[in-house]
Amino acid sequence: MNAKRLETSRLFHRFGFGPRPGEYVQAxxxxxxxxxxxxxxxxxxxxxxxxxxxxxxTDLGKRxxxxxxxxxxxxxxxxxxxxxxxxxxxDRMALSDHGLSExxxxxxxxxxxxxxxxxxxxxxxxxxxxxxxxxSLGSFNAMTKAMLNDGALQFxxxxxxxxLKAPNENLGRELMELxxxxxxxxxxxxxxxVARALTGYQVDRSSGAVTINQNRRDSxxxxxxxxxxxxxxxxxxxxxxxxxxxxxxxxxxxWYRFISSNETMPQSFGAKAGFANRSIAGAVSAMANDSVMSxxxxxxxxxxxxxFISACRALELTPSQLKTPGQLIxxxxxxxxxxxxxxxxxxxPAAEAWLSSATAQYRIAFATWLVKQSALRxxxxxxxxxxxxxxxxxxxxxxWSPRTQAALRRxxxxxxxxxxxxxxxxxxxxxx
Amino acid sequence: xxxVTRRKFLQLTSGAVAVGxxxxxxxxxxxxxxxxxxxxxxxxxxxxxxTLYGGxxxxxxxxxFTDPIYFSSRPQISYKAETLLPLDAxxxxxxxMKGVKALWDQKKxxxxxxxxxxxxxxxxxxxxxxWQTASPARHINTGWLGRWVDSQEEDxxxxxxxxxxxxxxxxxxxxxxxxxxxxxxxxxxxALATECLQLSKPARRDTKLMAAAATSMRNLFSVSTNVQPVxxxxxxxxxxxxxxxxxxxxxxxxxxxxLDVVAxxxxxxxxxxxxxxxxxxxxxxxxxxxxxxxxxxxxSDSLSRFMGQLKATTRxxxxxxxxxxxxxxxVVGNGSEGTDHGTSGPMFxxxxxxxxxxxxxxxxxxxxxxxxxxxxxxxxxVYATVLEKVLKSPSDPTIGKWSGRVNCFA
Numbered sequence: 001m002n003a004k005r006l007e008t009s010r011l012f013h014r015f016g017f018g019p020r021p022g023e024y025v026q027a028x029x030x031x032x033x034x035x036x037x038x039x040x041x042x043x044x045x046x047x048x049x050x051x052x053x054x055x056x057x058t059d060l061g062k063r064x065x066x067x068x069x070x071x072x073x074x075x076x077x078x079x080x081x082x083x084x085x086x087x088x089x090x091d092r093m094a095l096s097d098h099g100l101s102e103x104x105x106x107x108x109x110x111x112x113x114x115x116x117x118x119x120x121x122x123x124x125x126x127x128x129x130x131x132x133x134x135x136s137l138g139s140f141n142a143m144t145k146a147m148l149n150d151g152a153l154q155f156x157x158x159x160x161x162x163x164l165k166a167p168n169e170n171l172g173r174e175l176m177e178l179x180x181x182x183x184x185x186x187x188x189x190x191x192x193x194v195a196r197a198l199t200g201y202q203v204d205r206s207s208g209a210v211t212i213n214q215n216r217r218d219s220x221x222x223x224x225x226x227x228x229x230x231x232x233x234x235x236x237x238x239x240x241x242x243x244x245x246x247x248x249x250x251x252x253x254x255w256y257r258f259i260s261s262n263e264t265m266p267q268s269f270g271a272k273a274g275f276a277n278r279s280i281a282g283a284v285s286a287m288a289n290d291s292v293m294s295x296x297x298x299x300x301x302x303x304x305x306x307x308f309i310s311a312c313r314a315l316e317l318t319p320s321q322l323k324t325p326g327q328l329i330x331x332x333x334x335x336x337x338x339x340x341x342x343x344x345x346x347x348x349p350a351a352e353a354w355l356s357s358a359t360a361q362y363r364i365a366f367a368t369w370l371v372k373q374s375a376l377r378x379x380x381x382x383x384x385x386x387x388x389x390x391x392x393x394x395x396x397x398x399x400w401s402p403r404t405q406a407a408l409r410r411x412x413x414x415x416x417x418x419x420x421x422x423x424x425x426x427x428x429x430x431x432x
Numbered sequence: 433x434x435x436v437t438r439r440k441f442l443q444l445t446s447g448a449v450a451v452g453x454x455x456x457x458x459x460x461x462x463x464x465x466x467x468x469x470x471x472x473x474x475x476x477x478x479x480x481x482x483t484l485y486g487g488x489x490x491x492x493x494x495x496x497f498t499d500p501i502y503f504s505s506r507p508q509i510s511y512k513a514e515t516l517l518p519l520d521a522x523x524x525x526x527x528x529m530k531g532v533k534a535l536w537d538q539k540k541x542x543x544x545x546x547x548x549x550x551x552x553x554x555x556x557x558x559x560x561x562x563w564q565t566a567s568p569a570r571h572i573n574t575g576w577l578g579r580w581v582d583s584q585e586e587d588x589x590x591x592x593x594x595x596x597x598x599x600x601x602x603x604x605x606x607x608x609x610x611x612x613x614x615x616x617x618x619x620x621x622x623a624l625a626t627e628c629l630q631l632s633k634p635a636r637r638d639t640k641l642m643a644a645a646a647t648s649m650r651n652l653f654s655v656s657t658n659v660q661p662v663x664x665x666x667x668x669x670x671x672x673x674x675x676x677x678x679x680x681x682x683x684x685x686x687x688x689x690x691l692d693v694v695a696x697x698x699x700x701x702x703x704x705x706x707x708x709x710x711x712x713x714x715x716x717x718x719x720x721x722x723x724x725x726x727x728x729x730x731x732s733d734s735l736s737r738f739m740g741q742l743k744a745t746t747r748x749x750x751x752x753x754x755x756x757x758x759x760x761x762x763v764v765g766n767g768s769e770g771t772d773h774g775t776s777g778p779m780f781x782x783x784x785x786x787x788x789x790x791x792x793x794x795x796x797x798x799x800x801x802x803x804x805x806x807x808x809x810x811x812x813x814v815y816a817t818v819l820e821k822v823l824k825s826p827s828d829p830t831i832g833k834w835s836g837r838v839n840c841f842a
Contacts, residue, residue, distance in 0.1 A: 001637070066718040118555065158555075170553075183570060262641075299639035336598075344557045346571040349603065353573065355644045356598050357588060357651040358611030364620055364628065401635030403646075407627040414623075421627050424649070426635075426642035 004032055005398040006432060007294045012396045013431040014258050014300060015039050015288060016099020018310025021378030024396035039100050040285050042137060049096040055084035057126045059207045081122035082340070083325055089129060089339045090319035090328075093305070094312040104136035104284065105129065106305070107257055109339065112147055112179060113347035114156045116340045124152035124208025125340050137281040140250065141241050144180060148198070148233040151208025157345065160203040163216040167195040174345050180240045182249035186225060193222035197231035247275045254287055260298040261350035300431045301354050304335035304363075311367065311423050314395050315374035322373055331369065334362040355429075367423040371416050379419055384412050391418075397427050471701030474746060477785075477822045478698060480707045480738075481577070482687070482755040483564075483599065484731070486714030487556060489724055490760035490777030491805070494543055497524045501797040506765035509721045519543070523794065528729035531736025532780070539788030540739075541780060542840035546795040546808030548776035552759060556715065556773070560758040564601035566815055566831045576815055577706055578604030579830045580823060588651035592697075593708035594690035602708060609706065610651060612693075619653065629653060687711040688734040695741035698751065705823060714757060718770040731755070735782060752783035752822045754814070760805060763797060775804040779814055781840055785821075791838050813838050 008027050012019045016039065019027070027035040060077055064070035096102045109132055116125045128150050135143035147153050154160060154171065162168035172194035177183045200217030203210055212233075221230045224239070231239065240246060251272035255265040274286025292298055302310065308331075312319055322328045332338045336359070342348055382390045388408045392400055400408065404425045411418040422428060472478070496502045497513045498521065516524035517533040523543075525533050535541050549568035553559045562568040566576035574582075581591050582604035591602050591609030602609030620628050632649035635642070690709040697704065711731060716724050735753060742748040760777030776795055792809035799806070813836035816827035821841040827834060 115557065117557070170555075178571070296639070299641045301641050301645070343600070344555075344561045344571065346561075346573070349573050349600075351641060352606070352608065352644050353603055355641070355648040356608050356611055357648050358598055360645075360648040360652040361619065401637060401642075403633045403635040404631060407630040410623075410630075411627055417624055417627065420624070421631060424628070425631050426638060426645035429645045430639065430641045432639065432642070 001296060001398050001432065003294045004028065006296065007032055008035055009396050009398050010293055010431060011035060011039050011288065012099070013302065013306075013310060014103075015284075016103055017093050017306060018099075018313045019396035020313045021316065021394055025393045028393075036288055040281070040288060042101060043098050046097045046101065049092050049098070049102070052088065052091045052095060055081070055088040055126070057081050057085060057122050059123055060121060061206050063120070063206075078120065078122065082116060082125075083329065085122045085126050085129075086329060086339050087320040087325055090305070090309065090312075093309045094317070094319050100284070101133070101136060104280070105133040106339075107254075108132040108136055108143070110257070110342060110347035111253060112150075112153055113342040113345050114150075114152045114340075115342050115344075119152055119155055119205065121206050121208070123206065124150075124155065124203075127208050128152040129340075135280070137284065138279075140246075140275070140278045140280055141237060143280070144237040144241060145234050147179070148175075148201075148237060149210050151203045151205075151210050154201050154210055155203045155205055155208075159198065159201045160205075162195060162199045162201065164199050164218040165216075167192070167199050167218065169195040171195075172198050176240065178345060178347075180237075180249065181243065181245045182252065185245040185249070190224055193224040194236065196220075196222050197224070197236050198233065201233075241278055246278070247272045250275050250280075250283060254283060256350065258287060259292050259300070261300060262352075263298060266292070296432070301351050302429060302431060303348055303350070303354060304332055304337040304359075305339060307363070307423075307429060308332065308335075308366070308370075310395075310428075311370055314378065314423075315370060315419070316377060317370065317374055322370070327369070331362070331366045335359060335366065360424075363429070364420070364424055367420045371419045371423070374419070376415050376419055379415055387412060387418070391422055395422060395428055398432050400425070400427055472703045472705070476705065476750060477824065478705055478707070478747065478751045479818060479822045480691075480694060480709065480751060480753045481601070482731070482735070482753060483560075483601075483708065483710040484714050484727075484755065484757035485556075485560070485710055485712040486716070486757070487559075487759045487761055487773055488714040488727075488757035488777060489716060489720065489771055489774075490757075491763060492720070492724055493526050493529075493728060494519070494545065494778045495524050495526065496522055496794065496797065498522050499797055501763075505763050505797065506771070508769045509765050509771070511721075520790070523790070526725060526728045528725040529732040531732040532782070533732075535736060535739060535782055536788060540784060540786055541782050541788050542786045542838070543790050544779045544781065544809055544814055544838055544840070545790060545792040546776045546806060547756070547779045547792065547811050547814065548759065548807035549810055549812075550807070552775035552804070552807065554759065554773040554775075556758055559773075561600060563756060563758055563811060564599060566812060573600075573603070574605050575599065575601035575603050576830055577708075578602050578608055580604075580706070580819065580825060581609055582606045583825065583829050587703060588654055589703045591706035591708070592702075592704050594693060594710075599708055599710070602706070609708070625653075687730055688737065691734050691738040692741070695738050695745075698742065698747050699745040716761070716770050717766065717772060720765075720770040739782070749784045752781060752786060752818070754818060755780040755782070756811070762803065763800060763805060764803065775801070776807040776809075777805075779811070781814070781818075781838075785841055787840050787842055789840070791840050809838070810836055812836065817841070 012024060064074050093102045114128060131146045131150055135146060157171035157174055158168045159171045169191050173191045176186045176194060196218040200212050201210055202213050219230060221228050251269055252265055254271045255269055270286035270290040271283045275283035329338055337348055378394050388405050404427055407421050408418055411421055495511060495516055497516050503510045515527045518524040519536060532541060549562055553562060564575045565572050577591060584590055586607060588610050593599055593602055593609055593611045598608060598611040628649060632646045634646060687709060694707045713727055742751055756779045757777055759774055761771035761774040766772050795805035795808055812831050812834045815831050816834045817838045819825050819827040819830055
């Protein structure tokens with residue numbers, strides 16, 4: 001496989017959500033190093049993303065009593081706001097000019113995986129997404145501190161029920177296991193200690209506002225990972241993040257979501273060293289420059305949202321304009337991935353989990369639905385004589401297998417079928 | 433008979449010969465509909481897992497009807513003793529569960545009491561993940577039956593989930609069970625089908641994951657050609673279910689239809705050893721009594737109908753049904769005639785090879801653990817037993833070293 005095509009394709013499909021028509025060819029002409037720099041540089045203005053209107057998401061207040069007259073309008077407003085929020089986040093992914101900012105926000109959403117299904121209010125989820133976007137390529141330390149004060153995360157992990165009298169371990173455990181250190185890098189006593197240090201947070205569920213109630217806080221010193229101290233949320237974040245295990249863990253998570261979900265991370269993987277000062281941009285940059293980027297062993301399955309957005313970009317579709325938004329969310333739900341509704345605090349699965357026979361069926365149905373709504377401008381502009389091979393450039397993939405070429409060649413007279421097969425091909429479902 | 437069904441018929445016949453002519457005798461019509469290539473050898477045990485999503489209130493399912501604390505704890509939602517279906521001197525079934533009561537009287541129902549896991553988690557999602565992965569202490573991405581699928585020879589028909597999304601329970605590290613959406617698969621037809629099949633062919637330079645993507649497409653077609661005709665045959669209309677008060681914690685709403693399809697596919701010899709079906713709506717925080725009774729009625733009626741359908745096949749002795757939910761509910765009712773998330777609950781194992789009766793200790797209403805029922809049986813006791821006694825597989829590779837068992841099989 002052509003190494004330059006492979007690495008450029010990986011930049012587009014893993015560090016962004018796939019190229020828009022023409023972008024891949026342009027990047028190949030620009031060369032790898034300038035393309036990499038372009039991906040890693042956050043532009044001063046992102047015209048694509050800033051053209052998207054923020055959704056109107058308000059504090060809906062306390063949920064009315066069941067079966068009361070007020071509960072129906074409340075439920076309608078709640079559903080409407082959630083839908084607007086999902087469409088807004090999908091539009092940002094599809095229309096942003098700087099793929100990496102959105103890609104990293106998406107990565108962190110799956111990392112600090114919080115679901116609206118428990119919270120049942122859009123506003124705190126929306127605020128959390130903005131927090132993740134603010135810090136997506138910034139300091140992991142600042143991000144962690146912000147997340148400990150995030151109402152959606154606190155509520156999701158029962159932080160508001162964790163008090164001096166009855167510390168709840170949910171948040172403390174996940175903070176170490178899933179967010180900062182990684183499993184088995186602490187003891188059960190450390191979990192208890194962190195739980196005590198994190199007591200006293202209170203969450204206003206509908207707004208997500210977080211306060212600390214000193215009367216519910218356990219402010220006695222705890223012994224954590226060999227150090228005895230009185231921790232606040234901030235000092236706890238400082239303490240955990242300074243540990244070497246934190247750099248190992250974040251490198252592992254980046255590896256899992258960007259390089260390979262089923263191969264082991266080699267010791268030499270650069271993201272850990274790039275994370276030395278806990279700069280997320282540093283880790284991501286080191287990863288983008290690592291030699292693993294051109295190693296053919298590390299292919300990745302696109303998750304349903306990643307697949308859908310890369311299809312939207314190729315087909316020049318805007319998610320919120322698809323008919324209808326309800327059907328769109330239904331399609332994503334069938335594939336098992338709707339933004340703001342991860343299945344659990346561990347985030348969405350990866351790799352083969354997205355390759356069941358049912359997924360294959362839903363992907364075909366989804367692609368059929370999408371292709372019908374696109375003018376297929378970019379595809380139709382490729383002369384039929386060279387359409388099979390050149391469609392790799394349109395979609396930003398290194399090459400078609402002879403298998404897929406055969407299917408596409410026989411579909412030349414039917415552009416819709418051609419596009420559908422291309423989007424459902426193993427080469428597009430999987431980033432080579 | 434068109435050419436396809438004739439070809440299938442020939443395959444079926446030769447398959448039957450290959451396994452010693454023990455394939456079930458079927459009507460021509462059924463064979464034409466079923467189109468199963470490789471019938472499950474007769475006598476192969478089959479597991480049907482029924483997941484009740486939302487947290488079924490175990491205390492209003494198997495009810496301690498002589499315990500005054502039951503009535504005083506939840507005055508608004510306790511059942512009157514005289515309406516219940518007594519199982520012994522202390523416990524009775526919910527009045528809606530007449531079908532299961534009849535099976536109990538035939539000694540086909542094992543009720544395992546107080547089932548859960550250490551440090552109960554009250555989140556639907558986390559708790560269901562713990563049950564489905566069989567890993568309560570640590571989150572992992574494979575399900576216990578998915579790991580069992582991993583240990584078997586590759587076969588897309590081995591484990592099938594009815595409904596739209598494959599439950600984590602059936603996701604393995606290498607392979608997964610298949611999901612079979614109810615109401616029939618929408619499979620490409622004509623030229624598109626030909627080209628989709630073309631995309632499912634292996635390519636020399638495929639990465640492992642690209643090859644897996646191609647396989648998933650291939651499996652879609654093989655599952656669909658095998659089962660599509662069966663699904664097209666009429667299924668009973670699902671009863672009306674309450675949708676307002678049961679929450680949205682997963683699961684499908686058409687258990688009767690799902691089990692009807694399972695019964696048909698078992699009857700025609702689908703080479704499937706594990707079936708997964710589900711019913712949602714058990715998250716009864718409010719106005720519980722009616723909603724839960726309606727749901728339990730659906731469970732009970734569907735299961736007894738399913739057992740009845742199996743009676744007409746040669747497979748009735750081979751099938752074991754396992755029913756569970758992610759947690760029980762609080763003992764004390766809440767302020768809105770419902771109950772909040774709790775801990776342990778009863779599991780049901782139903783089948784001709786099950787030794788009917790009670791297993792595990794009934795959690796005491798007097799000695800609660802932080803206001804909740806104690807866990808008296810770990811669900812891994814049940815899983816290990818089911819793996820060994822039903823699936824005839826060692827339990828270690830699937831759930832790790834685990835010593836507890838439930839002695840409910842002959």
